[in-house]
Each structure stands twice: as C-alpha cells, then as structure tokens.
Amino acid sequence: MASGTQGGTITIVRGRLLWFHHEPLGADDEASFTLIEDGGLVCRNGCIAWVGDWSDLPADHRDADYADHRPHLVLPGFIDPHIHFPQGQVVASYAGSLLEWLNTYTFIEEQRYGDPRFAATMAKRFCDMLLAHGTTTCVAFGSVHKGSATALLAEAATRNMRLVTGKVMMDRNAPEALTDTAQSGYDDTKALIADWHGEARLEVAISPRFALTSTDAQMEAAGALAREHPECLIQTHLSENHGEIEAVEALFPDAADYTDVYERFGLLTDKSLMGHCIHLSAREIGRMAETGAVAVFCPTSNLFLGSGLFDLDRIKGGGVRHAIATDIGGGTSWSLLKTLDEGYKVLNLQGHRYHPMRAFWQATLGNAEAIGMADRIGTLDAGTEADFIVLDARATEAMALRMETVETLAEELFVLQTLGDDRAVTAAYVAGRITHATA
Ligand SMILES: [Zn+2]
Numbered sequence: 001m002a003s004g005t006q007g008g009t010i011t012i013v014r015g016r017l018l019w020f021h022h023e024p025l026g027a028d029d030e031a032s033f034t035l036i037e038d039g040g041l042v043c044r045n046g047c048i049a050w051v052g053d054w055s056d057l058p059a060d061h062r063d064a065d066y067a068d069h070r071p072h073l074v075l076p077g078f079i080d081p082h083i084h085f086p087q088g089q090v091v092a093s094y095a096g097s098l099l100e101w102l103n104t105y106t107f108i109e110e111q112r113y114g115d116p117r118f119a120a121t122m123a124k125r126f127c128d129m130l131l132a133h134g135t136t137t138c139v140a141f142g143s144v145h146k147g148s149a150t151a152l153l154a155e156a157a158t159r160n161m162r163l164v165t166g167k168v169m170m171d172r173n174a175p176e177a178l179t180d181t182a183q184s185g186y187d188d189t190k191a192l193i194a195d196w197h198g199e200a201r202l203e204v205a206i207s208p209r210f211a212l213t214s215t216d217a218q219m220e221a222a223g224a225l226a227r228e229h230p231e232c233l234i235q236t237h238l239s240e241n242h243g244e245i246e247a248v249e250a251l252f253p254d255a256a257d258y259t260d261v262y263e264r265f266g267l268l269t270d271k272s273l274m275g276h277c278i279h280l281s282a283r284e285i286g287r288m289a290e291t292g293a294v295a296v297f298c299p300t301s302n303l304f305l306g307s308g309l310f311d312l313d314r315i316k317g318g319g320v321r322h323a324i325a326t327d328i329g330g331g332t333s334w335s336l337l338k339t340l341d342e343g344y345k346v347l348n349l350q351g352h353r354y355h356p357m358r359a360f361w362q363a364t365l366g367n368a369e370a371i372g373m374a375d376r377i378g379t380l381d382a383g384t385e386a387d388f389i390v391l392d393a394r395a396t397e398a399m400a401l402r403m404e405t406v407e408t409l410a411e412e413l414f415v416l417q418t419l420g421d422d423r424a425v426t427a428a429y430v431a432g433r434i435t436h437a438t439a
Helices: 098-114 116-132 146-159 182-196 216-228 242-251 258-264 282-291 299-304 312-317 336-349 356-370 397-403 409-419
Strands: 002-005 008-020 033-044 047-053 067-076 078-084 135-141 162-166 202-204 234-238 272-276 294-297 321-324 388-391 425-430 433-437
Touching: 008 356, 008 433, 033 067, 067 356, 067 425, 078 272, 078 294, 078 321, 078 356, 098 116, 098 146, 098 242, 116 135, 116 146, 116 425, 116 433, 135 425, 146 162, 146 182, 146 202, 182 202, 182 216, 234 258, 242 258, 258 282, 282 312, 294 312, 299 336, 312 321, 312 336, 321 336, 321 356, 336 356, 336 409, 356 409, 397 409
Parallel strands: 008 067, 078 135, 135 162, 162 202, 234 272, 272 294, 294 321
Antiparallel strands: 002 008, 008 033, 033 047, 067 388, 388 425, 425 433
C-alpha cells in the first residue's frame, strides 16, 4: 500500500522478515541473520526508513494502510550477477556443449537485438521475467549492439530498478553481423558509461564476452576502459569448458593460462565478475584471490551444457570471492531458487554440503557483496534501498505437503530452495513499490 504524504511516498509491509549480515559460518550461526516473525517495514522514497517488530511500529504509521504478507517470508530481492539479456529465447535450445550452443543458437538469436524496437520489446519482457522470479537486480550482458544495452537500461529506468548491463565486445570468431571492432566496442561502451552510469539506479559494465571472441586489440581496449573507469564492473566468462580453454590458449600462446589472458590486459580486478571458473588451476585460483576477482557459480548452465562441476569449497578455500547466478540462456531457469537447488546438487556430487542459510545469504547479501552493492541492496537494514520479495513456502501442493512436517527456518528455506520456483514468489517490491504480485 503506497500513500503520498508530506514525507514522500510511504509503503508499509508486514510479514516474517529475514535478512543476513554475513555468510553463515555454520547451521547455528545465529549472528549471521535476523528473523522477525511478525515484522514491519516502512519504506519512504524508495528506501527502508524503519524496520522492526510490528508491535514497535512508529505511532505515526499505526493507522496507515499496509500490505499484510504473513505468514510468508519477506527477504531482500534476489540478485542475479550473471545473465544474458538477449538469451530469453535461447533457453532450452538442444545443444551438446558450449561452443555448439553458441554457434548454432546463440550467435543467431543475438543478431535480432540489432533492431531497437525488438530490443525494447524484449527489455520489457526481460524485466517482467526477472521480477516474476524474485530477482530485483541483475548484472546482464547485452548483445554486441549498443542499442541492446540502451533498451535494457531505459526499461530498468522506467521501473526504477537497480540494474547493471553493457554491450558485449566481440570482434572475432562470431558471425559478421555480431561483431564490433576494437575501436567501436571501446567507443560504444564509453558512450554508454557517459550516458547511463550512475543515472537513476543504473550502472554500465565493461563486457568483453570472453577471450575467444576478442582480438588482442579489443582486449587492450577493454583494459583501457577498465583503467579509465575503475567505478565500472567488468563481466566476462572464464574456464567454462575444455574445448573453450584449449581454443583460448591457442589464441593467446604467450599467456600462462586462461586467467592470465584477462590479467595481462588489466581485466582481472576486484570489479571483475568471472562467469563459471570450473577448471581453474591452483595458480589461477591464487591470482583470482589476490586480485579480488569474483568467481560466479552458474549451476544450471554448467549442468545443461555439460561443462563441469564448480568446486565451491576449493574456490572459497582458496580465498576467492564468489557469487551464484542463473546464466540465462545457457542456464535453464530464471529462478534463483532453482539455481540454489541445482547448486546444492552440484556440490553434493563432489561430497560437499550447501546449507540453506548459506544459499539464501548467497542469493541476497552474498551476491550484493560480489557486485559491490552490499551497502544498498541484499539486506533489509534501515537506510538501504527497499527492494524485497515475498516467498510462500506452501506455494504448490508438493510444497504444502512437505511444509506440514517442517519445524525450523532452515528446513523451510530448504523446501523453498529444493521445491520452489517463480510460483513461490508472491510479490516483488522495487524501491518500495510493489511491481509484481500473484493473487
Ligand atoms: Zn554467460
């Protein structure tokens, strides 16, 4: 319920509030989160002005309308730090592995985003899909066309979403209609940054697709952008598939390994989001840790394309920052819940556990930390931006049946993670305004 007052637009929400303060060290790490069974949020001008027990709701709001989401959980909105805007219609394309998938489907589909009207239409549908799945912020690759990034930024601006995107830079090993040049990729990214970075809640990411599709000259241009714009995230792919790794090593024979290709061009920094990171050597993990680059775990994509099993314990043990993401459209679900579910299975196959408290920390505050926004999103702390979602752990008959025996918060989260998807997302709020709701 939003109402205009002298103090600005106010939204008041009641529900079971859950948010994290740091990565849970174990199942019983109660200091890592706050759960308020009957909580209230007061949002003003897009931010959380007050959070606490409903019984403590400030007196001047007690007679106001409010949205009552009890008994559902209210969490910070999910953050998807690796997703491809032009691949909503590539999901579920029948391919064996990464390079076949790229050449047969993806590099064909992405050409359509050269049409600004098509890109604008798809930007609306992309944002609708994000919110329906409880994702309130993403870091998205555009297509090679500057206009694709512009379309998505413009759409996010109309919704006041916090969103990061950039046009991918790719000047070789792709169809001619889908390549730029070192200079045009630089110029277009530079223009996007000038026009959009820091506008509303938007940021622009420097986006060399991956080393296989960029010449040395383009990698140098991307590195120059990174030096000139240290405020910008860098997004790319690293060590996803053995065929890809061999091809990259052949193209850059002077590099020590795949990771070194990025590092020697200045693209391995604490702003770098490196998708996949499945087959890294000990040296590469060491350099990732030392530079502060982020390894982005994309479990549904890695399973679908048969790329391999991301070893979170090895990455984390090596001191590397990490995140989890859908990687639509190599990934097979827009849902961070399904992504956590598949992540659990990938780790279980390696004999590791993925506790639901840790999983939900990752999809919210953990991913916010990975993209450098934990002071603004991924939390319900007062003073932060009011992006949050409502999750119903009884959304389907199977979930309701299972919930009859659930006694703890961790069990409830694990039901959401294992059985949940967009049907469990009953509402999404962006900057304090409800933007998606199911009956
Ligand atoms: Zn990707």
